[in-house]
Amino acid sequence: SEVATMMDVPVTQVISACMSLGMMVTMNQRLDAETLSIVADEFGFEVEFITTDIEESIQVEEDAPEDLEPRAPIVTVMGHVDHGKTSLLDYIREENVIAGESGGITQHIGAYGVELENGQKIAFLDTPGHEAFTAMRARGAQVTDLAIIVIAADDDIMPQTKEAISHAQAAGVPIVFAINKIDRPSANPDKIKEGLANMNLLVEDWGGKIQSHDISAKTGEGVKDLLEKVLLEAEILELKANPNKPAVGTVVEAFLDKGRGYVSTILVQGGTLKIGDYVLAGQHSGKVKAMHDERGKKIKAAGPSTPVSILGLDGAPQAGDKFNVFEDEREAKDIANKRMQLQREQSVRTQRHITLDEIGRRIALGDFKELNIILKGDVDGSVEALTDSFLKLSTEEIQVNIIHKGVGAITESDVLLASASDAIIIGFNVRPMGNARQLADKEEIDIRMYSIIYDAINDLKDAMEGMLSPEM
Ligand code: GDP
Numbered sequence: 513s514e515v516a517t518m519m520d521v522p523v524t525q526v527i528s529a530c531m532s533l534g535m536m537v538t539m540n541q542r543l544d545a546e547t548l549s550i551v552a553d554e555f556g557f558e559v560e561f562i563t564t565d566i567e568e569s570i571q572v573e574e575d576a577p578e579d580l581e582p583r584a585p586i587v588t589v590m591g592h593v594d595h596g597k598t599s600l601l602d603y604i605r606e607e608n609v610i611a612g613e614s615g616g617i618t619q620h621i622g623a624y625g626v627e628l629e630n631g632q633k634i635a636f637l638d639t640p641g642h643e644a645f646t647a648m649r650a651r652g653a654q655v656t657d658l659a660i661i662v663i664a665a666d667d668d669i670m671p672q673t674k675e676a677i678s679h680a681q682a683a684g685v686p687i688v689f690a691i692n693k694i695d696r697p698s699a700n701p702d703k704i705k706e707g708l709a710n711m712n713l714l715v716e717d718w719g720g721k722i723q724s725h726d727i728s729a730k731t732g733e734g735v736k737d738l739l740e741k742v743l744l745e746a747e748i749l750e751l752k753a754n755p756n757k758p759a760v761g762t763v764v765e766a767f768l769d770k771g772r773g774y775v776s777t778i779l780v781q782g783g784t785l786k787i788g789d790y791v792l793a794g795q796h797s798g799k800v801k802a803m804h805d806e807r808g809k810k811i812k813a814a815g816p817s818t819p820v821s822i823l824g825l826d827g828a829p830q831a832g833d834k835f836n837v838f839e840d841e842r843e844a845k846d847i848a849n850k851r852m853q854l855q856r857e858q859s860v861r862t863q864r865h866i867t868l869d870e871i872g873r874r875i876a877l878g879d880f881k882e883l884n885i886i887l888k889g890d891v892d893g894s895v896e897a898l899t900d901s902f903l904k905l906s907t908e909e910i911q912v913n914i915i916h917k918g919v920g921a922i923t924e925s926d927v928l929l930a931s932a933s934d935a936i937i938i939g940f941n942v943r944p945m946g947n948a949r950q951l952a953d954k955e956e957i958d959i960r961m962y963s964i965i966y967d968a969i970n971d972l973k974d975a976m977e978g979m980l981s982p983e984m
Pocket residue numbers: 591592593594595596597598599600640692693694695696727728729730731
């Protein structure tokens with residue numbers, strides 16, 4: 513009906529246009545974006561979608577340099593399964609690295625802050641692993657400043673270790689290695705460092721620049737020093753934020769508590785969040801009724817790099833959703849409603865990802881300079897051979913980056929990385945595993961599978977040549 517009014521045609525005609533597309537619709541039904549375009553076209557109209565306008569109405573002003581103050585680093589712990597990520601996070605949480613307050617973090621809220629004896633602070637994201645990290649990035653949220661990658665000294669550099677490294681590097685997040693389990697007799701930290709060196713990752717002991725520390729997440733040995741190295745690395749980043757403005761940040765997790773309603777953990781990244789603020793987070797909004805820290809203590813205000821659990825939103829936003837504070841409750845609610853409506857209509861595509869076929873067009877538009885590839889293969893030899901050949905396809909105009917490579921099936925984590933880094937996935941004699949295929953469809957990630965090296969190289973070359981001669 514609305515469309516009919518806009519085009520000034522009888523609503524029955526719009527309905528029959530839909531029917532001719534095989535869609536039985538009623539007057540009040542909302543149409544998806546594609547149908548809208550086709551129907552409008554029938555009547556000689558062109559549809560212009562203004563989805564971005566909503567986002568543009570959220571004003572985020574640039575901070576003046578003089579308003580910026582140092583802020584604590586936000587750290588994610590990653591690494592291979594069973595190498596000790598959870599143990600390290602638990603040790604830091606429970607042990608007295610925290611000045612004053614004797615540990616005592618009782619609540620799991622998805623993130624926590626610690627204060628070292630010298631008064632310096634670090635905020636940890638409490639969901640270890642690069643999947644969570646990259647899932648957030650795929651939603652457009654880069655929260656982490658620094659990654660601790662845990663490697664068990666009695667094991668090897670494992671596939672997920674390599675994944676974690678690739679994910680951190682793809683995000684441009686500096687790495688500090690924690691060589692863990694040194695309390696074990698079979699621990700051999702040097703072997704790990706040698707392995708890293710073979711991957712071109714030279715840690716300090718090996719004359720490189722990457723920080724690393726030998727620790728035991730069990731006994732706590734070296735953990736304090738590790739955190740000091742984290743702070744040292746963070747110093748280089750000169751992390752700053754303006755605490756004196758309405759808060760902005762990212763949702764870390766959210767759930768419905770039967771007694772208290774929706775509980776959302778958010779990480780304040782700029783400004784200060786206060787009780788009574790009107791908050792918009794993803795598709796939800798509300799007035800902050802109460803705030804708690806990870807110790808369950810009530811707090812009234814939360815500044816930059818502070819994780820805080822809030823009550824008062826009218827729903828559970830998703831991890832990775834941004835939040836903003838509004839002066840006007842109405843405005844926050846309106847935007848939340850519009851976002852919800854847009855999502856129902858499925859006309860919002862948060863991001864469209866690159867496909868091999870599309871490279872030519874994208875380059876013609878002049879916005880495409882780097883082709884990111886995730887390469888998975890059945891054996892090391894073919895992965896290396898393909899890597900070399902792909903890299904050689906780089907030209908002055910287009911740089912080919914292999915942002916992650918590995919032996920094994922294509923995983924959900926590969927798809928997430930592709931989504932976060934706008935990459936295509938190339939599988940050589942391997943296929944997607946588990947839910948990777950569904951996720952790739954949802955995220956619109958191009959997965960190409962080959963069993964002949966020559967074919968893979970040629971396809972890529974053709975695509976790139978297409979993009980290098982847009983006049984054709
Ligand atoms: P995650 O999968 O990376 O989170 O690994 P966990 O933290 O769950 O640790 C896996 C196993 O290794 C557990 O049984 C831990 O108790 C053990 N573990 C972790 N860190 C250490 C350590 O420093 N020393 C020893 N001996 N065991 C550890």
